[in-house]
Amino acid sequence: MEIINYISAIIIPLVIVLVIGYGIAEKKNVYDIFLRGAKNGIKIVIKLFPTLLAIFLAINMLRNSGVIDFIINILKPILLFFNIPIEIMPLALLRPVSGTASMAVATDIIKTSGVDSKIGLIAATIMGSTETVFYTIALYTSSINVKKTRFTLVASLIANFVGIATSVIIFNNL
Amino acid sequence: MLNKIWPFFIIISFIYALLKLKIPELNESIFNSCSQTVEMILSFLGIMCMWNGIMQIIKETTLINKIKRILRPFMKFLFPKLNTKSKAYEEITMNIVANLLGLGNAATPLGLKAMQALQEENPDKEKLSDTMIMFLVLNTASIQIIPTTIIAIRSSLGSSNPAKIIIPVWISTIVAASAGIITVKLLSKRKEK
Incomplete structure (x- = not known):
């Protein structure tokens, strides 16, 4: 179990380091690219908001009633x-x-x-x-x-x- | 479909609450939903942006080509009728990569593009082709290496090791996807005979 915990804790940092390291090796401006991608993430989440609200409302009403x-x-x-x-x-x-x-x-x-x-x-x-x-x-x-x-x-x-x-x-x- | 289900859920809840004298609880649930949504969106925002940033780096380096090469044998097995040089092939690969990284919401627009490309090659425009069905089933089986969203939720709720579920997720996602893949393979074979 210890080992499983350790492996599962290292996967995400490892992926991030590998990707960024790869970008550097290819002489890319990884910081700029990261920012550009992250900005896109905001749009996705904002688009999700109304749907989430509508669904939460219906589900909470179903549950509390x-x-x-x-x-x-x-x-x-x-x-x-x-x-x-x-x-x-x-x-x-x-x-x-x-x-x-x-x-x-x-x-x-x-x-x-x-x-x-x-x-x-x-x-x-x-x-x-x-x-x-x-x-x-x-x-x-x-x-x-x-x-x-x-x-x-x-x-x-x-x-x-x-x-x-x-x-x-x-x-x-x- | 949700245009019918959503109002139905709300109206039935109101009637049921009225009968069971649970109107105060129902009232409370409305306000809870609003604040819950804001909380949820805020906890999503960080991790979604972070992965989208990393994904962008993958897309803008040759790493994406490496990943595609690794995926090639699987793609051949899953989509035997698909031309490896087609646009659809490219779109499907991108969608699978996004899914593997647990970027369900980023995978969707890529998946829709792939469907469009597949439809162009589809001989019967009224019916889903075998390739399309396999692609859809893979998307509903959610094969992922990093279950981003659920890890974000676990960490926002104060887990001692939010990523602990990764290996169980791997096992169960592989078993589920295999069940889906086998079903599709069997059913599309049967149709051919």
Whole structure:
């Protein structure tokens, strides 16, 4: 575990150093390039703001009114069968539907269960290893006006479910 | 789609809260959402800009070519019908690189460009081609080396080692992507026969 912690802590600094070192070796003005790229990041985040607000609003209202608890209670037996912790449920449900909403839910789970607790780690791993299936497919296909998606959704949902199950299995056996 | 789901969620919440006498909680959730969004955006802003800066350096050096060369065998396996000299090939590679670095939001515009290029080569404009489906499934399976966003969240919540989930993410992302890839390969083979 010590080694894993160390490796995971060194990956990001290492990538940054390698990229910058490579830029210097090619005699590029890495500082200027970095600033230019970073400026682009602001645009992306600002664009995200309205979506995030709309989704947070809907999800928080669903949660505080008790609708989500109601749905979870119905699905409880299935969860217990697959050994999925109940706290993870809202995330598993929302993950394929909305990226920002599942991000909000994951943040909430991590905050309440503890950032380094088992549940918190499972939630984080699910977020890291799965994507917003419906949103991605809708966005990508509508951009080229294609309606016949054939087996795209099936394959994506299988991958998503496998990702969630694997995340749970990893931490259940650690 | 969200034009229907979003209002539905809000209206159903109001009705349910009314029935369950939870209106004060509902009211509170509205104000919480606003401040939560600002908090979230602020914690994103730093790390997104940082990675975009690093990504820009990769793009403006020959490092991008090196990465493409490493990816070539995988690309051949995943997209056997794709011409390696085509524009679509280039766009797909860039999208995969952005995904690998955990830059989901930077990957999207690149992915959309790739879809456009693929559509030009698509014989049946009404239907997704096998290459497009594989590309989409890869994008929904989120193969990444550095799960940037979730690490940012873990660090903003005070984790002792925010990057601790990297290896579990690798394992589960590989297993998930393999499941997706196998499904696509099987289903597109079946169609050919």
